[in-house]
Amino acid sequence: MSRFRHATPGGKFELARIDPGDRPCSTGKKAGDRQAVEALAVELDALQNKFWADRRYRLLVVLQGQDTSGKDGTLRHVFGRMSPLGVRTTGWKAPTENERAHDFLWRIHAAVPSDGEIVVFNRSHYEDVLVPVVGGQLEGKALQQRYAQINDFERLLCETGTVVLKFMLHISRDEQRKRLQERLDDPEKYWKFDPADLKAREHWDDYQRAYQEAIRATGTPWAPWIVVPADSKTHRNLMIATVLQATLKGLGLRFPPLPQALKGVKVA
Amino acid sequence: MSRFRHATPGGKFELARIDPGDRPCSTGKKAGDRQAVEALAVELDALQNKFWADRRYRLLVVLQGQDTSGKDGTLRHVFGRMSPLGVRTTGWKAPTENERAHDFLWRIHAAVPSDGEIVVFNRSHYEDVLVPVVGGQLEGKALQQRYAQINDFERLLCETGTVVLKFMLHISRDEQRKRLQERLDDPEKYWKFDPADLKAREHWDDYQRAYQEAIRATGTPWAPWIVVPADSKTHRNLMIATVLQATLKGLGLRFPPLPQALKGVKVA
Numbered sequence: 001m002s003r004f005r006h007a008t009p010g011g012k013f014e015l016a017r018i019d020p021g022d023r024p025c026s027t028g029k030k031a032g033d034r035q036a037v038e039a040l041a042v043e044l045d046a047l048q049n050k051f052w053a054d055r056r057y058r059l060l061v062v063l064q065g066q067d068t069s070g071k072d073g074t075l076r077h078v079f080g081r082m083s084p085l086g087v088r089t090t091g092w093k094a095p096t097e098n099e100r101a102h103d104f105l106w107r108i109h110a111a112v113p114s115d116g117e118i119v120v121f122n123r124s125h126y127e128d129v130l131v132p133v134v135g136g137q138l139e140g141k142a143l144q145q146r147y148a149q150i151n152d153f154e155r156l157l158c159e160t161g162t163v164v165l166k167f168m169l170h171i172s173r174d175e176q177r178k179r180l181q182e183r184l185d186d187p188e189k190y191w192k193f194d195p196a197d198l199k200a201r202e203h204w205d206d207y208q209r210a211y212q213e214a215i216r217a218t219g220t221p222w223a224p225w226i227v228v229p230a231d232s233k234t235h236r237n238l239m240i241a242t243v244l245q246a247t248l249k250g251l252g253l254r255f256p257p258l259p260q261a262l263k264g265v266k267v268a
Numbered sequence: 269m270s271r272f273r274h275a276t277p278g279g280k281f282e283l284a285r286i287d288p289g290d291r292p293c294s295t296g297k298k299a300g301d302r303q304a305v306e307a308l309a310v311e312l313d314a315l316q317n318k319f320w321a322d323r324r325y326r327l328l329v330v331l332q333g334q335d336t337s338g339k340d341g342t343l344r345h346v347f348g349r350m351s352p353l354g355v356r357t358t359g360w361k362a363p364t365e366n367e368r369a370h371d372f373l374w375r376i377h378a379a380v381p382s383d384g385e386i387v388v389f390n391r392s393h394y395e396d397v398l399v400p401v402v403g404g405q406l407e408g409k410a411l412q413q414r415y416a417q418i419n420d421f422e423r424l425l426c427e428t429g430t431v432v433l434k435f436m437l438h439i440s441r442d443e444q445r446k447r448l449q450e451r452l453d454d455p456e457k458y459w460k461f462d463p464a465d466l467k468a469r470e471h472w473d474d475y476q477r478a479y480q481e482a483i484r485a486t487g488t489p490w491a492p493w494i495v496v497p498a499d500s501k502t503h504r505n506l507m508i509a510t511v512l513q514a515t516l517k518g519l520g521l522r523f524p525p526l527p528q529a530l531k532g533v534k535v536a
Contacts, residue, residue: 045344049344053459054459075352075353076353080313080349080351080352081348082352083340083343083347083348084343084348084356084357084388085343085344085390087352088352088356089353091353122353177535177536180535181535184533184534187523187526188321189523190523190524191323193530198535201535255456255457258452258455258458262461262463265452266449267445267448267449267452267469268445
């Protein structure tokens with residue numbers, strides 16, 4: 001999986017070095033890539049069934065990325081073939097009053113996967129080291145402390161049977177412009193347009209920096225970041241599906257055996 | 269939808285009159301039925317996207333049926349194409365100590381869909397008018413009261429924007445025998461075998477009666493029961509997908525319009 005892992009712990013990772021238009025997993029042809037995504041989606045469905053049957057692991061997938069980077073599309077095209085039995089997604093919005101009355105990982109912890117479950121976070125606790133950083137309310141020691149809290153939390157998950165994968169969907173500023181405009185122009189996409197996205201867009205560079213810092217500080221062996229060039233939607237799906245497939249296959253999943261006492265039983 | 273609704277409110281519905289091997293939605297050919305399910309699954313994916321975008325409705329789907337009747341298979345084949353964004357499933361087990369310390373609808377209410385969401389209950393509050401009835405702990409006035417509480421609860425859901433569909437997956441006793449045996453014989457299905465299912469099977473007729481009574485008492489205009497002949501898995505999927513498609517299409521879903529203030533905006 002090393003060719004996908006664009007970030008390493010404590011590294012000097014530079015986000016600007018990754019071209020959002022790059023396609024490291026591509027077959028070279030768009031139609032070929034589409035077919036590959038389709039084939040992987042079918043394979044992932046079978047792997048998820050086995051993951052659910054096995055019950056020895058839990059899988060937490062974090063999707064992060066600037067607005068329009070393709071988090072919803074990933075849910076539909078990569079996870080959309082799996083059964084809702086054992087797959088769950090949580091979309092994280094600004095915390096409610098009650099959530100703000102707790103530590104920032106409180107609501108997150110409540111939503112992590114149980115045995116056999118695959119949970120996808122559409123945004124996550126990483127918003128808490130992005131939004132306030134860009135807003136200027138969080139920096140220095142307080143920010144470093146929060147990174148460390150995230151690392152400790154994710155280590156706990158890992159040590160107790162949860163596989164954690166964090167994908168940063170990396171698009172270019174120009175691709176975002178196109179996609180936002182599309183939401184304003186296509187009647188089937190109006191509902192996706194949020195004026196707040198224009199505000200966030202004004203802070204594009206600040207967000208890029210905040211992402212880079214977060215990835216540097218929290219790209220760990222137990223919860224790696226995978227930066228996904230995402231200007232091409234097909235490639236984005238292909239790369240995420242490929243990493244997922246490799247991860248699930250690497251677990252050596254198995255269907256549980258029949259208890260001795262049940263062997264040879266005939267149903268009357 | 270009347271040809272699918274095998275139960276009517278206050279009716280003299282007789283479960284035994286519905287042949288589990290019947291295939292009222294069939295094209296007449298197995299391959300044709302499979303293709304129809306596949307086509308419907310793709311259409312349901314698009315409808316779910318619109319349902320989610322629209323946000324004016326909520327959809328609660330209840331799946332009930334004896335062990336092996338195909339609840340999990342329905343989740344995979346009918347709902348498995350939709351995006352996990354906006355689709356959620358809850359599998360109801362025996363209540364925990366804390367859940368038992370509340371009324372029987374408390375945990376159920378907490379899990380109902382929010383705006384735009386489709387929630388599928390894999391088993392449901394109907395277990396509370398089946399298991400204790402078969403066990404002899406619930407009958408007479410107390411049972412009638414519970415049916416009424418369910419009807420009131422479901423009316424509340426309906427009156428506040430939730431579409432409720434209840435499917436009873438109806439299999440024959442012999443088909444259950446075959447399917448349980450398969451779980452004992454096929455290594456990929458061992459994990460599905462639960463010895464408790466053999467115990468429940470001994471009370472087959474009692475469960476059939478309890479289902480019939482529950483369907484008679486809770487088949488309402490606002491939350492109809494649809495009894496699905498389910499000896500054929502393909503037909504089961506076809507019938508449920510057909511009802512879902514008709515229901516979703518009947519809602520007149522629409523993508524929300526663009527607010528006036530955003531018209532003509534160009535993204536910089």
